[in-house]
């Protein structure tokens with residue numbers, strides 16, 4: 001059977017992707033950011049996941065106001081990197097896993113979650129920057145990736161509770177997939193940041209660190225936090241953190257934290273990154 005063996009959560013700042021693509025990772029500004037992923041790169045090279053179920057948000061790259069699915073699952077064979085205004089990132093196309101994606105879709109939809117099935121979708125920095133942070137610059141991404149997009153850009157976003165419960169439904173679906181797949185679930189975005197308006201530049205280190213604490217041993221309680229609280233405490237883009245709750249919901253309550261990293265700032269954002277090993 002397929003198994004979710006680990007969860008990885010990380011920020012997905014576009015400037016991090018540019019630093020990788022333009023060879024700036026050794027510069028003074030960027031070095032401490034990439035240092036936080038050294039452990040992770042060595043770890044994942046050993047873990048060799050077959051499939052990553054990658055929860056991220058599109059930033060009006062493939063989905064815009066014409067169509068705003070709250071949850072969208074990518075069921076295609078391949079997903080090209082999006083052109084976000086400066087040409088597509090020079091990273092490999094993502095190879096999907098249609099068999100598992102369709103299986104998750106049927107299981108989760110019939111467990112009462114409304115997913116939009118997407119078969120043609122370019123993937124933006126929300127998905128490609130986490131891959132770069134974890135895998136560097138390979139010729140091909142070393143595993144299959146199922147893109148799972150959550151709307152946190154157009155009001156209203158889904159609640160943390162719904163995201164957490166969705167994670168549980170995804171877990172159930174993966175557990176019932178009849179292939180020996182080593183699956184990881186990733187949650188991306190966050191931590192605190194606000195890109196516009198009077199509070200642009202907001203970072204709340206206290207909130208972020210408390211979030212990291214509670215995600216380990218009080219995920220159920222953390223899931224109760226209302227969307228407006230993210231907005232108030234973590235800024236308008238801090239709501240991206242609900243995607244970490246999808247990943248957390250797919251893991252056991254006693255999943256073990258293997259790695260934690262927090263750094264301020266990268267571009268306008270507080271960077272957070274955790275790895276959880278699932279208990280089986």
Ligand code: DHB
Pocket residue numbers: 012013014015059189190193195237266267268269
């Ligand atoms: C930044 C962060 C994001 O999460 C994003 O989607 C876009 C920009 C930033 O810090 O610049």
Ligand code: FE
Pocket residue numbers: 012059126189190237240
């Ligand atoms: Fe973002």
